[in-house]
Amino acid sequence: MIRYILIFFIAITICQAQSISKTDEHLLFKEAKSSQTVLIVKDSLLYKGNPLQQKPFRHSAYLENLQYYIPITLKDKNYLVYHGCGAVLEWRNDSIVRIDKSFLHKNQFGSVVFSFNNKLFFWGGYGLFLHKNILTQFNLKTKEWDEVETFGTPPSPRRQAHGILIKDNLYVFNGYEKDEAHFMQIKACEPYVWKLHLPTMQWSKLGKYDATININTKEVIASNFTANNKLYILPILEFDKVYEIDIINNTITTFKSNIKNVFQPYFDATTHEVVYINKNAEGLKKIFHTPLQEFLGKQVDQQVFILPWHQNMEVTTILTTILSILGIVSLAFYFGKRKPNFKPFNGITFKSDESNYYYKGKLLDTFEEAELRILDYLVQNRQRFIPLNELNHLYENEVQMDNFTTVVKRREVALASLMAKLLFITESTEKDILVYRRSPNDKRMKEIKLKDNFIRVK
Incomplete structure (x- = not known):
């Protein structure tokens, strides 16, 4: 009896091993706390460590299969986020717990997913027949998603864009957008690199890159990973190439690699290895740990990534800009020679025969009597500096003797009111x-005087 039981369990183990090697339902990521490799197969089998060993797997109920979730790390915790935005799972002690109070948005497929300041973000994507250029954030307190306001001019709405976070900045480029000329079709976005400064949420356009480099992803998100502040892209249609994009040094380097059919790669900064799933011609899959340089292979090319400004501009744009600058310089020179000392008068005119004030030909009749006392006195003595205390006599009550503080207060109120109106x-x-x-x-003692040419007396 015992022998039959042993045979039964051996048979189960063999079947599981075969299903692991050929299934497409797998999720691979690095555990943040232990830095160990985690592989979940068919939402039911858990393997962990290097080499992988099967572990008991527990989880609460969640929506969709795990193969549709994106692993992301916040500090020392792992989260799994639904690739269309919405559901969020937390990895806890070899188990999965759903933590969101949301639903499957299915509204940001193919978005740029990243974390910053212990927060989860989705930028762009596609859903409900629309391409997006919005930024959404998962609120760990409310367990809901919120849209985040950004400033400046953002990139056009798109999906399958490439993105990399370096310090406080998110860099975004490439991707696909709606083709307005052909209904129900998409086209490659203009080849520009954009930067979002996350502390201020300000967008800026950095420049154009060489569009002949084939980093497009079309309908499928190309395999990619980040290492040492560089983005590595494994293009879909060029199985033997790896592109290294170094934003800091503004280079794009092409490597010829012997490693093909790479799935769900990530870089282990502790061992300096690329960990990935590899599928051979028979469909069998294995987990590999390969040193980064060995994974990349031989360098075959290196170019400037963001082109110099003169290559970023079209010929017509350059000519228009040059002609505009020359025109402005010519006009400035002409008017400078013609009226070198011209300065428009923006002050007030006092007509002494009427004892009235005018501004641009319009009578000013809004001044109170207390305000006019100061203005008249300043005009009469506009050629000299007047001590502030000299204005006190304008506000002394001849009938009732006021104390010094009361008089000063009246003067200050009148002067402040006059200045506000002027x-x-x-x-x-x-x-x-x-x-x-x-x-x-x-x-x-403080003294005041009307600025020269502010009051014109007629």
Whole structure:
């Protein structure tokens, strides 16, 4: 009886080994805490370590198969995020727990997935018949997804874009967008590199790259991984090539590799190895750990990635820009010679025969009597600096003797009110209206004077 039981379990083990080697339902990632390799097959079998050893596998209920989830790390935790955005699973002690309160959005397939400041992000993607250029973030407190506001001009809506996070910046390029000229078709996006500065959420366009380099992914997301702040792309249609994109040094390097049919690669920074699933001609699959340089193979080419500014511009654009600059310089030279000292008058006119103030020909009748006392006094004494205390007599009550503090308060209120109206009327700054200084005779005293040419007396 015992012998039959042993035979039964051996048969089960052999069947499992065969199913592991040929199935497409697998998920490979590095465990953040232990740096060990984790492989989950058919949502039921768990293998861990190097070499892989089968472990008990527990999990709560989740939506869709794990092969449709993207592994991502936040600090020392692993998360699995549905590739169309929505459901989020957490990897805990050889088990999976669903933590989101969302659903399968199916709205951002083919997006750029990344983490920053312990937060999960999706940028771009496709869903519900629309390409996207939105940025969404998973809120670990509410367990829901939110759209994040960005500033500047973002890249066009797209899917299957390449992206890499370097320090505070997300770099995005390539991808596919809707072809407006052909309904239900897509086309390659313009070959430009964009940067999103994440602390400020500000987009900027860095420049054009050489579109003849075949880093397109078409309908399938090409295998890629990051290592040492560089992005490595394994193009779909060129099985023997690996492209290394170094944003920091602005280079794209082409390697000829002997390794083909690579699935779900990641770089282990501890061992400096690329860990990946490899499928041979018979469909059998194995897990490999290959040193990075050995994985890349022989370098065959290196070019500048983001082209110099003159190569980023079309000939017509260059000519238009040059002609515009020359035209502006010529006009500036002409008017500079013609009216070298011309400066438009933006002040107030005082007509002494009427005792009225005008601005651009319009009568100013909004000044209060307390404000006019100061303005009239400043105009009458516009050629000299006036101590502030000299204005006090304008606000002394001859009938009722006020104390010094009350008089100063009246003066300050009237002066502040006058300045506010002058600023509003002329749209000037305070330094365009008044000049302040310390008295040459007593540094404790402050003096004021109307700015030259602010008041024109007729």
